[in-house]
Amino acid sequence: MTRLKGKNIWITGASSGIGKAMSIQAVRAGARVILSARNKDKLEDLKQQLENVSPGSTVIIPMDVTKAEDISKSVQIVKDTLGKVDVLINNAGISQRSLAVETPLEVDRMIFETDFFSAVMLTKAVLPLMLNGSGGHLVAISSMTGLFGYPMRSAYSAAKHALRGFFETLAIELKDKNINVTIVYPGRIHTDISLSSLTKDGSRYGIMDRAQEKGIPVEKCARKIIKAIEVNKKQLMIGFPEACLYYVKIFFPALFYNIAQKAGRIQ
Template identity: 40%
Template sequence: MTQLAGKTVWITGASGGIGEGLAQQAARRGAKLVLTARREAELERVRQALPRPQEVALLPLDLAQFDAGDTVRRAEAFFGPVDVLANNAGISQRTTTLETPMAAYRQIMEVDFFAPVALTKALLPGMVARGSGHVVTVSSVFGHIAMARRTAYAAAKHALHGFYDSARIELGGQGIRFTLVCPGFVATQVSANALGPDGRPWGQVDADIGAGMDPAVCADRIWRAVEQDRYEVMIAGKEAVAVYIKRFLPLTAYTAFARRLKVM
Protein backbone atom coordinates (compact mmCIF):
# COMPACT_ATOMS: atom_id res chain seq x y z
CA MET A 1 0.00 0.00 0.00
CA THR A 2 1.37 3.41 -0.99
CA GLN A 3 0.47 6.00 1.64
CA LEU A 4 1.17 9.66 0.85
CA ALA A 5 1.58 11.02 4.38
CA GLY A 6 5.12 12.28 4.81
CA LYS A 7 6.07 11.29 1.25
CA THR A 8 7.53 13.56 -1.42
CA VAL A 9 5.19 13.66 -4.40
CA TRP A 10 6.17 15.29 -7.70
CA ILE A 11 3.25 16.27 -9.95
CA THR A 12 3.63 17.50 -13.52
CA GLY A 13 0.94 19.53 -15.23
CA ALA A 14 0.02 20.87 -11.79
CA SER A 15 -1.15 24.37 -12.79
CA GLY A 16 -4.78 23.35 -13.35
CA GLY A 17 -7.23 20.56 -14.06
CA ILE A 18 -6.40 17.06 -12.88
CA GLY A 19 -2.90 18.14 -11.81
CA GLU A 20 -4.25 20.83 -9.50
CA GLY A 21 -6.71 18.31 -8.12
CA LEU A 22 -3.89 15.84 -7.50
CA ALA A 23 -1.99 18.52 -5.59
CA GLN A 24 -5.01 19.36 -3.45
CA GLN A 25 -5.77 15.74 -2.62
CA ALA A 26 -2.13 14.82 -1.96
CA ALA A 27 -1.69 17.80 0.35
CA ARG A 28 -4.78 16.72 2.31
CA ARG A 29 -3.18 13.31 2.67
CA GLY A 30 -0.08 14.87 4.23
CA ALA A 31 2.38 14.76 1.32
CA LYS A 32 5.17 17.21 0.57
CA LEU A 33 4.79 18.41 -3.00
CA VAL A 34 6.92 19.42 -5.95
CA LEU A 35 4.73 21.03 -8.59
CA THR A 36 5.72 21.38 -12.22
CA ALA A 37 4.14 23.21 -15.17
CA ARG A 38 5.15 25.94 -17.59
CA ARG A 39 3.17 28.73 -15.92
CA GLU A 40 4.89 29.71 -12.68
CA ALA A 41 2.19 32.22 -11.72
CA GLU A 42 -0.47 29.51 -11.91
CA LEU A 43 1.70 27.13 -9.89
CA GLU A 44 2.01 29.82 -7.22
CA ARG A 45 -1.77 30.21 -7.20
CA VAL A 46 -2.14 26.47 -6.63
CA ARG A 47 0.49 26.50 -3.86
CA GLN A 48 -1.13 29.37 -1.96
CA ALA A 49 -4.48 27.55 -1.94
CA LEU A 50 -2.98 24.42 -0.33
CA PRO A 51 -3.12 23.82 3.44
CA ARG A 52 0.69 23.84 4.01
CA PRO A 53 2.27 25.99 1.28
CA GLN A 54 5.63 25.79 3.06
CA GLU A 55 5.69 22.10 2.14
CA VAL A 56 5.10 22.83 -1.55
CA ALA A 57 7.98 23.58 -3.94
CA LEU A 58 7.61 24.93 -7.46
CA LEU A 59 9.67 23.66 -10.38
CA PRO A 60 8.54 25.45 -13.57
CA LEU A 61 9.43 23.42 -16.64
CA ASP A 62 8.65 23.08 -20.32
CA LEU A 63 8.31 19.35 -20.86
CA ALA A 64 8.78 19.76 -24.59
CA GLN A 65 12.48 20.52 -23.99
CA PHE A 66 14.39 19.78 -20.79
CA ASP A 67 17.27 17.78 -19.30
CA ALA A 68 15.80 14.97 -17.20
CA GLY A 69 18.86 14.33 -15.06
CA ASP A 70 19.30 17.98 -14.10
CA THR A 71 15.56 18.36 -13.52
CA VAL A 72 15.46 15.38 -11.14
CA ARG A 73 18.40 16.78 -9.17
CA ARG A 74 16.57 20.08 -8.82
CA ALA A 75 13.35 18.33 -7.77
CA GLU A 76 15.11 16.26 -5.11
CA ALA A 77 16.95 19.30 -3.74
CA PHE A 78 13.68 20.53 -2.17
CA PHE A 79 12.59 17.70 0.15
CA GLY A 80 14.89 14.81 -0.66
CA PRO A 81 14.25 11.75 -2.84
CA VAL A 82 10.98 11.67 -4.77
CA ASP A 83 8.77 8.85 -3.48
CA VAL A 84 5.90 9.28 -5.94
CA LEU A 85 6.03 10.71 -9.46
CA ALA A 86 2.69 11.70 -10.96
CA ASN A 87 3.10 12.15 -14.72
CA ASN A 88 0.05 14.24 -15.49
CA ALA A 89 1.15 16.85 -18.04
CA GLY A 90 -0.06 16.35 -21.58
CA ILE A 91 -1.39 17.92 -24.74
CA SER A 92 -4.14 16.77 -27.07
CA GLN A 93 -5.18 17.56 -30.64
CA ARG A 94 -8.26 18.42 -32.67
CA THR A 95 -6.98 17.68 -36.17
CA THR A 96 -7.47 15.00 -38.79
CA THR A 97 -4.65 12.83 -40.07
CA LEU A 98 -4.40 14.78 -43.30
CA GLU A 99 -4.19 18.19 -41.64
CA THR A 100 -1.84 17.26 -38.78
CA PRO A 101 1.77 18.28 -39.59
CA MET A 102 4.67 16.11 -38.48
CA ALA A 103 5.75 18.92 -36.14
CA ALA A 104 2.50 18.43 -34.20
CA TYR A 105 3.05 14.67 -33.97
CA ARG A 106 6.54 15.27 -32.61
CA GLN A 107 5.34 17.89 -30.11
CA ILE A 108 2.60 15.66 -28.74
CA MET A 109 4.91 12.65 -28.49
CA GLU A 110 7.54 14.77 -26.72
CA VAL A 111 5.14 16.00 -24.04
CA ASP A 112 2.81 13.00 -23.71
CA PHE A 113 5.29 10.13 -24.07
CA PHE A 114 8.99 11.02 -24.07
CA ALA A 115 8.76 13.48 -21.15
CA PRO A 116 7.16 11.06 -18.66
CA VAL A 117 9.49 8.29 -19.81
CA ALA A 118 12.53 10.54 -19.35
CA LEU A 119 11.49 11.63 -15.85
CA THR A 120 10.69 8.05 -14.89
CA LYS A 121 14.03 6.73 -16.13
CA ALA A 122 15.91 9.50 -14.31
CA LEU A 123 14.15 8.66 -11.02
CA LEU A 124 14.18 4.87 -11.27
CA PRO A 125 17.83 4.21 -10.26
CA GLY A 126 17.27 5.97 -6.93
CA MET A 127 13.95 4.20 -6.39
CA VAL A 128 15.53 0.83 -7.12
CA ALA A 129 18.40 1.58 -4.74
CA ARG A 130 15.89 2.43 -1.97
CA GLY A 131 13.67 -0.52 -2.86
CA SER A 132 10.56 1.64 -3.12
CA GLY A 133 8.84 4.16 -5.34
CA HIS A 134 5.59 4.67 -7.20
CA VAL A 135 5.15 6.08 -10.70
CA VAL A 136 1.64 7.25 -11.53
CA THR A 137 0.96 8.09 -15.16
CA VAL A 138 -2.19 9.77 -16.40
CA SER A 139 -3.03 8.11 -19.69
CA SER A 140 -6.59 8.24 -21.05
CA VAL A 141 -9.36 6.05 -22.36
CA PHE A 142 -7.50 6.79 -25.61
CA GLY A 143 -4.78 4.51 -24.30
CA HIS A 144 -7.24 1.72 -25.18
CA ILE A 145 -9.29 3.08 -28.06
CA ALA A 146 -8.90 5.16 -31.20
CA MET A 147 -11.07 7.95 -32.50
CA ALA A 148 -11.14 10.42 -35.36
CA ARG A 149 -9.00 13.58 -34.93
CA ARG A 150 -6.83 11.93 -32.27
CA THR A 151 -4.12 10.09 -34.24
CA ALA A 152 -1.21 11.67 -32.34
CA TYR A 153 -2.90 11.72 -28.96
CA ALA A 154 -4.08 8.10 -29.14
CA ALA A 155 -0.65 6.99 -30.38
CA ALA A 156 1.09 8.67 -27.43
CA LYS A 157 -1.33 7.22 -24.88
CA HIS A 158 -1.08 3.73 -26.37
CA ALA A 159 2.72 4.04 -26.16
CA LEU A 160 2.53 4.87 -22.44
CA HIS A 161 0.77 1.57 -21.80
CA GLY A 162 3.43 -0.39 -23.64
CA PHE A 163 6.24 1.28 -21.72
CA TYR A 164 4.78 1.17 -18.21
CA ASP A 165 3.32 -2.32 -18.50
CA SER A 166 6.76 -3.55 -19.57
CA ALA A 167 8.53 -1.60 -16.81
CA ARG A 168 6.17 -3.11 -14.24
CA ILE A 169 7.13 -6.59 -15.38
CA GLU A 170 10.83 -5.76 -15.02
CA LEU A 171 10.78 -3.77 -11.78
CA GLY A 172 7.62 -4.73 -9.92
CA GLY A 173 9.55 -7.35 -7.96
CA GLN A 174 12.01 -4.70 -6.74
CA GLY A 175 9.52 -2.60 -4.82
CA ILE A 176 8.68 -0.23 -7.67
CA ARG A 177 4.99 0.27 -8.35
CA PHE A 178 3.37 1.61 -11.50
CA THR A 179 -0.21 2.84 -11.84
CA LEU A 180 -1.73 3.80 -15.19
CA VAL A 181 -4.76 6.09 -14.98
CA CYS A 182 -7.29 6.24 -17.82
CA PRO A 183 -9.69 9.16 -17.36
CA GLY A 184 -12.60 9.81 -19.64
CA PHE A 185 -14.31 13.20 -19.75
CA VAL A 186 -12.99 15.47 -16.99
CA ALA A 187 -13.86 19.18 -16.81
CA THR A 188 -10.45 20.62 -17.69
CA GLN A 189 -8.92 22.86 -20.35
CA VAL A 190 -7.49 19.90 -22.29
CA SER A 191 -9.59 20.59 -25.40
CA ALA A 192 -9.03 24.35 -25.25
CA ASN A 193 -5.26 23.76 -25.10
CA ALA A 194 -5.27 21.03 -27.77
CA LEU A 195 -3.42 21.65 -31.02
CA GLY A 196 -5.67 22.88 -33.80
CA PRO A 197 -5.08 22.68 -37.57
CA ASP A 198 -2.78 25.71 -37.54
CA GLY A 199 -0.71 24.42 -34.63
CA ARG A 200 -2.21 26.94 -32.23
CA PRO A 201 -4.48 26.04 -29.27
CA TRP A 202 -7.93 24.85 -30.31
CA GLY A 203 -9.42 27.43 -27.94
CA GLN A 204 -12.73 25.68 -27.31
CA VAL A 205 -13.94 23.55 -24.43
CA ASP A 206 -15.70 20.55 -25.95
CA ALA A 207 -19.24 20.05 -24.64
CA ASP A 208 -18.56 16.54 -23.33
CA ILE A 209 -15.43 17.72 -21.51
CA GLY A 210 -17.13 20.82 -20.12
CA ALA A 211 -19.82 18.56 -18.67
CA GLY A 212 -17.27 16.05 -17.42
CA MET A 213 -16.18 14.90 -13.99
CA ASP A 214 -14.92 17.41 -11.41
CA PRO A 215 -11.09 17.26 -11.49
CA ALA A 216 -11.01 17.04 -7.68
CA VAL A 217 -13.19 13.93 -7.79
CA CYS A 218 -10.99 12.41 -10.48
CA ALA A 219 -7.86 13.21 -8.45
CA ASP A 220 -9.28 11.60 -5.31
CA ARG A 221 -10.05 8.44 -7.26
CA ILE A 222 -6.52 8.44 -8.66
CA TRP A 223 -4.92 8.61 -5.21
CA ARG A 224 -7.28 5.91 -3.95
CA ALA A 225 -6.07 3.67 -6.77
CA VAL A 226 -2.46 4.48 -5.86
CA GLU A 227 -3.13 3.69 -2.20
CA GLN A 228 -4.51 0.33 -3.32
CA ASP A 229 -1.49 -0.29 -5.58
CA ARG A 230 -3.74 -0.70 -8.59
CA TYR A 231 -1.92 -1.48 -11.83
CA GLU A 232 -4.47 0.44 -13.85
CA VAL A 233 -7.68 2.31 -13.20
CA MET A 234 -10.28 3.65 -15.61
CA ILE A 235 -12.09 6.75 -14.34
CA ALA A 236 -14.91 7.29 -16.78
CA GLY A 237 -18.66 7.35 -17.19
CA LYS A 238 -20.63 6.39 -20.26
CA GLU A 239 -17.54 6.93 -22.44
CA ALA A 240 -16.15 3.71 -20.95
CA VAL A 241 -18.60 1.87 -23.23
CA ALA A 242 -16.27 2.53 -26.16
CA VAL A 243 -13.44 0.71 -24.36
CA TYR A 244 -15.60 -2.38 -23.83
CA ILE A 245 -16.87 -2.33 -27.41
CA LYS A 246 -13.27 -2.26 -28.61
CA ARG A 247 -12.25 -5.02 -26.19
CA PHE A 248 -15.06 -7.50 -26.65
CA LEU A 249 -16.50 -6.97 -30.13
CA PRO A 250 -14.85 -7.41 -33.54
CA LEU A 251 -12.74 -4.47 -34.68
CA THR A 252 -15.14 -3.95 -37.57
CA ALA A 253 -17.91 -3.29 -35.04
CA TYR A 254 -15.84 -0.81 -33.08
CA THR A 255 -14.74 1.01 -36.25
CA ALA A 256 -18.35 1.34 -37.41
CA PHE A 257 -19.35 2.59 -33.96
CA ALA A 258 -16.53 5.17 -33.86
CA ARG A 259 -17.35 6.45 -37.35
CA ARG A 260 -20.88 7.32 -36.24
CA LEU A 261 -19.70 9.49 -33.37
CA LYS A 262 -19.56 13.27 -33.73
CA VAL A 263 -16.04 14.10 -32.62
CA MET A 264 -14.66 17.63 -32.36
Protein backbone atom coordinates (compact mmCIF):
# COMPACT_ATOMS: atom_id res chain seq x y z
CA MET A 1 0.00 0.00 0.00
CA THR A 2 1.39 3.40 -0.93
CA ARG A 3 0.72 6.72 0.79
CA LEU A 4 -1.36 7.83 -2.20
CA LYS A 5 -3.86 4.99 -1.94
CA GLY A 6 -7.40 6.40 -1.71
CA LYS A 7 -6.23 10.02 -2.09
CA ASN A 8 -7.80 12.56 -4.45
CA ILE A 9 -5.09 13.98 -6.72
CA TRP A 10 -5.91 16.90 -9.03
CA ILE A 11 -3.52 17.13 -11.97
CA THR A 12 -3.56 20.06 -14.42
CA GLY A 13 -2.09 19.62 -17.89
CA ALA A 14 -3.17 15.98 -17.77
CA SER A 15 -3.94 15.69 -21.48
CA SER A 16 -0.32 15.03 -22.48
CA GLY A 17 3.31 14.64 -21.47
CA ILE A 18 4.29 14.69 -17.80
CA GLY A 19 0.72 15.32 -16.58
CA LYS A 20 -0.62 12.30 -18.47
CA ALA A 21 2.25 10.08 -17.28
CA MET A 22 1.76 11.22 -13.64
CA SER A 23 -1.96 10.43 -13.90
CA ILE A 24 -1.14 6.86 -14.92
CA GLN A 25 1.40 6.46 -12.09
CA ALA A 26 -1.01 7.95 -9.55
CA VAL A 27 -3.82 5.56 -10.49
CA ARG A 28 -1.38 2.65 -10.32
CA ALA A 29 -0.54 3.85 -6.79
CA GLY A 30 -4.22 3.53 -5.86
CA ALA A 31 -5.23 7.19 -6.04
CA ARG A 32 -8.35 8.77 -7.53
CA VAL A 33 -7.34 11.39 -10.13
CA ILE A 34 -9.05 14.56 -11.28
CA LEU A 35 -7.73 15.35 -14.75
CA SER A 36 -7.78 18.88 -16.14
CA ALA A 37 -6.61 20.46 -19.41
CA ARG A 38 -8.36 22.20 -22.33
CA ASN A 39 -8.47 19.23 -24.71
CA LYS A 40 -11.55 17.27 -23.60
CA ASP A 41 -11.11 14.46 -26.16
CA LYS A 42 -7.61 13.67 -24.92
CA LEU A 43 -8.87 13.66 -21.32
CA GLU A 44 -11.71 11.28 -22.29
CA ASP A 45 -9.21 8.92 -23.95
CA LEU A 46 -6.99 8.95 -20.87
CA LYS A 47 -9.97 8.40 -18.58
CA GLN A 48 -10.91 5.31 -20.54
CA GLN A 49 -7.37 3.97 -20.29
CA LEU A 50 -7.28 4.60 -16.51
CA GLU A 51 -10.71 3.15 -15.85
CA ASN A 52 -9.42 -0.12 -17.34
CA VAL A 53 -6.64 -0.12 -14.75
CA SER A 54 -8.87 0.91 -11.84
CA PRO A 55 -12.63 1.42 -12.31
CA GLY A 56 -13.97 4.59 -10.65
CA SER A 57 -10.49 6.08 -10.40
CA THR A 58 -10.91 9.02 -12.75
CA VAL A 59 -12.86 12.26 -12.97
CA ILE A 60 -12.27 14.68 -15.82
CA ILE A 61 -12.81 18.41 -15.49
CA PRO A 62 -11.80 20.20 -18.71
CA MET A 63 -10.71 23.77 -18.11
CA ASP A 64 -8.45 26.57 -19.24
CA VAL A 65 -6.23 27.25 -16.25
CA THR A 66 -5.74 30.88 -17.27
CA LYS A 67 -9.47 31.61 -16.85
CA ALA A 68 -10.63 32.55 -13.35
CA GLU A 69 -14.20 31.54 -14.20
CA ASP A 70 -13.11 28.03 -15.27
CA ILE A 71 -11.15 27.66 -12.05
CA SER A 72 -13.99 28.67 -9.73
CA LYS A 73 -16.49 26.44 -11.58
CA SER A 74 -14.07 23.50 -11.48
CA VAL A 75 -13.33 23.92 -7.77
CA GLN A 76 -17.08 23.97 -7.08
CA ILE A 77 -17.53 20.71 -9.04
CA VAL A 78 -14.72 19.06 -7.08
CA LYS A 79 -16.22 20.30 -3.79
CA ASP A 80 -19.70 19.00 -4.69
CA THR A 81 -18.62 15.65 -6.09
CA LEU A 82 -15.51 14.61 -4.17
CA GLY A 83 -15.51 16.96 -1.20
CA LYS A 84 -11.75 17.23 -0.88
CA VAL A 85 -8.45 17.50 -2.70
CA ASP A 86 -5.54 15.73 -1.02
CA VAL A 87 -2.89 16.58 -3.62
CA LEU A 88 -2.92 19.39 -6.17
CA ILE A 89 -0.32 19.13 -8.93
CA ASN A 90 0.06 22.43 -10.80
CA ASN A 91 1.58 21.04 -13.98
CA ALA A 92 -0.10 22.82 -16.95
CA GLY A 93 2.41 24.93 -18.84
CA ILE A 94 3.73 26.28 -22.11
CA SER A 95 7.32 26.97 -23.06
CA GLN A 96 8.93 29.62 -25.26
CA ARG A 97 11.21 29.76 -28.28
CA SER A 98 12.07 33.43 -28.85
CA LEU A 99 14.71 35.99 -27.94
CA ALA A 100 13.74 38.43 -25.18
CA VAL A 101 14.51 41.45 -27.36
CA GLU A 102 12.11 40.27 -30.07
CA THR A 103 9.29 39.15 -27.78
CA PRO A 104 6.47 41.64 -27.16
CA LEU A 105 5.20 42.09 -23.63
CA GLU A 106 1.84 40.53 -24.49
CA VAL A 107 3.57 37.21 -25.25
CA ASP A 108 5.53 37.46 -21.99
CA ARG A 109 2.21 38.00 -20.21
CA MET A 110 0.57 35.00 -21.95
CA ILE A 111 3.40 32.79 -20.71
CA PHE A 112 3.10 34.18 -17.18
CA GLU A 113 -0.67 33.61 -17.18
CA THR A 114 -0.25 29.93 -18.05
CA ASP A 115 2.94 29.12 -16.17
CA PHE A 116 2.60 31.24 -13.03
CA PHE A 117 -0.76 32.93 -12.37
CA SER A 118 -2.78 29.80 -13.20
CA ALA A 119 -0.99 27.88 -10.44
CA VAL A 120 -1.45 30.78 -8.01
CA MET A 121 -5.17 31.05 -8.85
CA LEU A 122 -5.90 27.34 -8.56
CA THR A 123 -3.83 26.94 -5.41
CA LYS A 124 -5.61 29.85 -3.71
CA ALA A 125 -8.96 28.34 -4.65
CA VAL A 126 -8.08 24.84 -3.40
CA LEU A 127 -6.14 25.80 -0.27
CA PRO A 128 -9.21 26.62 1.88
CA LEU A 129 -10.51 23.07 1.22
CA MET A 130 -7.22 21.68 2.52
CA LEU A 131 -7.04 24.06 5.50
CA ASN A 132 -10.62 23.33 6.53
CA GLY A 133 -10.18 19.60 6.00
CA SER A 134 -7.44 17.14 6.79
CA GLY A 135 -4.55 19.05 5.20
CA GLY A 136 -3.00 18.32 1.84
CA HIS A 137 -0.07 18.50 -0.51
CA LEU A 138 0.67 21.21 -3.09
CA VAL A 139 2.98 20.49 -6.00
CA ALA A 140 4.42 22.99 -8.48
CA ILE A 141 6.08 21.79 -11.65
CA SER A 142 8.72 24.43 -12.26
CA SER A 143 11.75 23.75 -14.48
CA MET A 144 15.53 23.76 -14.29
CA THR A 145 15.11 27.12 -16.05
CA GLY A 146 13.32 28.12 -12.84
CA LEU A 147 16.77 27.87 -11.24
CA PHE A 148 18.83 29.60 -13.92
CA GLY A 149 18.23 31.70 -17.03
CA TYR A 150 18.41 30.05 -20.44
CA PRO A 151 18.47 31.40 -24.03
CA MET A 152 15.12 31.68 -25.86
CA ARG A 153 13.22 31.15 -22.59
CA SER A 154 13.23 34.61 -20.93
CA ALA A 155 9.55 34.80 -19.90
CA TYR A 156 9.29 31.04 -19.35
CA SER A 157 12.35 31.05 -17.10
CA ALA A 158 11.03 34.10 -15.24
CA ALA A 159 7.60 32.50 -14.69
CA LYS A 160 9.23 29.29 -13.45
CA HIS A 161 11.48 31.32 -11.07
CA ALA A 162 8.31 33.05 -9.83
CA LEU A 163 6.73 29.67 -9.06
CA ARG A 164 9.70 28.89 -6.85
CA GLY A 165 9.31 32.12 -4.89
CA PHE A 166 5.58 31.65 -4.44
CA PHE A 167 5.60 27.98 -3.44
CA GLU A 168 8.71 28.20 -1.24
CA THR A 169 6.98 31.00 0.66
CA LEU A 170 3.79 28.93 0.93
CA ALA A 171 5.81 26.02 2.31
CA ILE A 172 7.07 28.27 5.10
CA GLU A 173 3.70 29.90 5.79
CA LEU A 174 1.93 26.51 5.88
CA LYS A 175 4.63 24.65 7.79
CA ASP A 176 2.47 24.02 10.86
CA LYS A 177 -0.82 23.59 9.00
CA ASN A 178 -0.44 20.00 7.79
CA ILE A 179 0.08 21.14 4.20
CA ASN A 180 3.17 19.92 2.37
CA VAL A 181 4.73 21.59 -0.64
CA THR A 182 6.92 19.98 -3.30
CA ILE A 183 8.59 21.98 -6.06
CA VAL A 184 9.82 20.00 -9.06
CA TYR A 185 12.58 21.20 -11.39
CA PRO A 186 12.67 19.00 -14.50
CA GLY A 187 15.42 19.25 -17.09
CA ARG A 188 14.70 18.12 -20.64
CA ILE A 189 11.95 15.51 -20.68
CA HIS A 190 10.79 13.80 -23.87
CA THR A 191 7.33 15.36 -24.34
CA ASP A 192 5.63 17.58 -26.92
CA ILE A 193 6.48 20.75 -24.99
CA SER A 194 8.68 22.26 -27.71
CA LEU A 195 5.83 21.81 -30.24
CA SER A 196 3.40 23.93 -28.22
CA SER A 197 6.00 26.55 -27.22
CA LEU A 198 5.23 30.16 -28.11
CA THR A 199 7.31 32.06 -30.64
CA LYS A 200 7.83 35.82 -30.68
CA ASP A 201 4.47 36.51 -32.33
CA GLY A 202 2.60 34.23 -29.92
CA SER A 203 2.15 31.48 -32.51
CA ARG A 204 2.91 27.79 -31.90
CA TYR A 205 6.56 26.81 -32.56
CA GLY A 206 5.48 23.41 -33.91
CA ILE A 207 8.93 21.78 -33.96
CA MET A 208 10.10 18.79 -31.93
CA ASP A 209 13.52 19.98 -30.76
CA ARG A 210 16.30 17.45 -31.14
CA ALA A 211 17.40 17.99 -27.53
CA GLN A 212 13.81 17.46 -26.37
CA GLU A 213 13.55 14.23 -28.32
CA LYS A 214 16.67 12.96 -26.55
CA GLY A 215 15.29 13.98 -23.15
CA ILE A 216 14.49 11.75 -20.18
CA PRO A 217 11.59 9.33 -20.85
CA VAL A 218 8.40 10.89 -19.54
CA GLU A 219 7.43 7.76 -17.56
CA LYS A 220 10.72 7.92 -15.63
CA CYS A 221 10.12 11.61 -14.85
CA ALA A 222 6.54 10.92 -13.68
CA ARG A 223 7.68 8.04 -11.45
CA LYS A 224 10.23 10.30 -9.74
CA ILE A 225 7.62 13.01 -9.14
CA ILE A 226 5.04 10.62 -7.69
CA LYS A 227 7.72 9.09 -5.45
CA ALA A 228 8.78 12.57 -4.28
CA ILE A 229 5.18 13.33 -3.32
CA GLU A 230 4.87 10.03 -1.45
CA VAL A 231 7.97 10.72 0.63
CA ASN A 232 7.16 14.44 0.99
CA LYS A 233 10.29 15.82 -0.65
CA LYS A 234 10.52 19.61 -0.55
CA GLN A 235 12.23 19.82 -3.92
CA LEU A 236 13.17 17.50 -6.73
CA MET A 237 15.57 18.09 -9.63
CA ILE A 238 15.26 15.74 -12.60
CA GLY A 239 18.11 15.63 -15.13
CA PHE A 240 21.81 15.21 -14.46
CA PRO A 241 23.38 17.68 -16.96
CA GLU A 242 20.94 20.46 -15.98
CA ALA A 243 21.52 19.82 -12.27
CA CYS A 244 25.28 20.07 -12.91
CA LEU A 245 24.72 23.39 -14.68
CA TYR A 246 22.84 24.64 -11.62
CA TYR A 247 25.80 23.83 -9.36
CA VAL A 248 28.23 25.33 -11.89
CA LYS A 249 26.21 28.55 -11.64
CA ILE A 250 26.54 28.55 -7.85
CA PHE A 251 30.22 27.70 -7.63
CA PHE A 252 31.64 29.03 -10.94
CA PRO A 253 29.27 31.81 -12.09
CA ALA A 254 31.49 33.06 -14.93
CA LEU A 255 31.69 29.57 -16.42
CA PHE A 256 27.91 29.16 -16.19
CA TYR A 257 27.29 32.00 -18.68
CA ASN A 258 29.67 30.46 -21.27
CA ILE A 259 28.15 26.99 -20.99
CA ALA A 260 24.53 28.22 -21.04
CA GLN A 261 25.24 30.37 -24.12
CA LYS A 262 26.73 27.39 -25.99
CA ALA A 263 24.04 24.94 -24.81
CA GLY A 264 21.33 27.38 -25.86
CA ARG A 265 22.53 27.21 -29.49
CA ILE A 266 21.38 23.58 -29.62
CA GLN A 267 17.59 23.41 -29.49
